[in-house]
Amino acid sequence: MSATATPAPAGEAEAPALPAAGSSFYTAMRLLPKKRREAMYAVYAFCRAVDDVADDGGTREVRRAELDRWRADIDALYAGRPVARTRDLVGPIEQFGLKREDFQAVIDGMAMDAEEDIVAPDEATLDLYCDRVASAVGRLSVRIFGMPEADGIKLAWHQGRALQLTNILRDIDEDAERGRLYLPREKLAGIGLSDPTPMQAIMHPRIGEVCSAIAREAEEHYRATWEIIRRNPRKPTKAARLMAAAYHLYLKAVIRRGWAPPRARVKPGKLPLILVALRHGIV
Template sequence: MTATATPAQNPESAAPALPAAGSSFYTAMRLLPKERREAMYAVYAFCRAVDDVADDGGTRAVRQAELDRWRADIDALYAGRPAPRVCDLVEPVRRFGLKREDFQAVIDGMAMDAVEDIVAPDAETLDLYCDRVASAVGRLSVRIFGMPEADGIRLAWHQGRALQLTNILRDIDEDAERGRLYLPREKLQAIGLTDPTPVQAISHPRIGEVCISLAREAEEHYEATWEIIRRSPRKATKAARLMAAAYHLYLKAVVDRGWAMPRARVKPGKLALLGVVLRHGLI
């Protein structure tokens, strides 16, 4: 659920993936100084590659085996024996003190999708998933941004969850088509749904109650994110500010659209996104 791309035919020698021009991530990363920007692109390429494995990497057995190879490659990277496909991470790890356990957490998060399709996880499992696929990426990112350690980790915790819950709400129909449902079990049970299929859940006449409740949780994480950003060095939070503001536009768009079927795919207007860039990207 974090990113989509066509898997490389030869992952050992594939060129690093770059974010799509015009995307919120691309715009945010372009604001960084060269060495930090290149470090973020290397982290992005790693995340994109393992996400491709989880989503489109073949049979479950093949996907699990490939994720195990990525785990081994990260271990070898930290042992001073980097495989070709992680060589671009050598300098970011050295320069910014990136943690092995955060890379491994990202892989573990992708494995949660690869082992079996996630369907109505309990709240604890959903939070673990968000931590692995989003907040772990945030922990890598805040070190590259130059955030103070304690507030950087807190920012990653809240912003990762805010962004991932936004993704979940934005993508409920697309995820259901893949046989996945990330809405928490407890909230579904509250509207009378027990062990639903993804399509049954998203078609339920009261599904809006579940989505609105999850949107409120996302809003709480956005509020905590901005509280941390406001007390942090502005230079170190420029990319985080732009990402938080841009993703919040997506959350607002899906809430404003509502949850009645059929649901149109939403995207913030170009002027709104330009306003985010002007407000947070130029200062």
């Protein structure tokens, strides 16, 4: 997207954002009953809007101000005063008990990208980032799916981290081109890198050691995700199952490709994705 994209003024109505047809998220959400599907699309539209601000919303000052307006709009929404761009969230919040703090956590995660380019965060900061931009979305999602509270929160914790770490490994080259590096500084220090630029890090001959360690962490989160899914009824975990299975294909694809540059952009084959959809799209 263009870096000069201008966010809509606070309160201005926008067309609801829908996930790209054919994407794993779109397929997973299509499995849901109508009310739950519409609720997920409303949450997706919110996430897409604040993500666009963080990535392409103008200068840092403009992005910071717009995210502050989103924080105020979420507060107003929970105070019974929704503006146009939050009105589609009224029904989902009432029907599924979505929490204000999870919406605010998503905004806080986007602010981490908007306020400065993340470069080699420490492990704790990376985990906080994953919690805000992924697991917080998961906490909103599992309530819409209808999962039991305790296991739903655990699922969001593990699956959010599994998916976000997968994204980080898949996108290291694209992120570096934007001046970002989400690989943790402790692991980079382990291969002799101290305060590297993103490009220095991803072109280092031992970067595969760091990426492989992150991949192992992601695998642990996928394993925990499936343990939770398997002990719960199939219907409320259907979308989570499809997302976990589809994203795991991406992780396996980047592991097979390897970490040495030049790294070709990878995408699982159409047949494996179809098989995942067939397997997990049936109750």
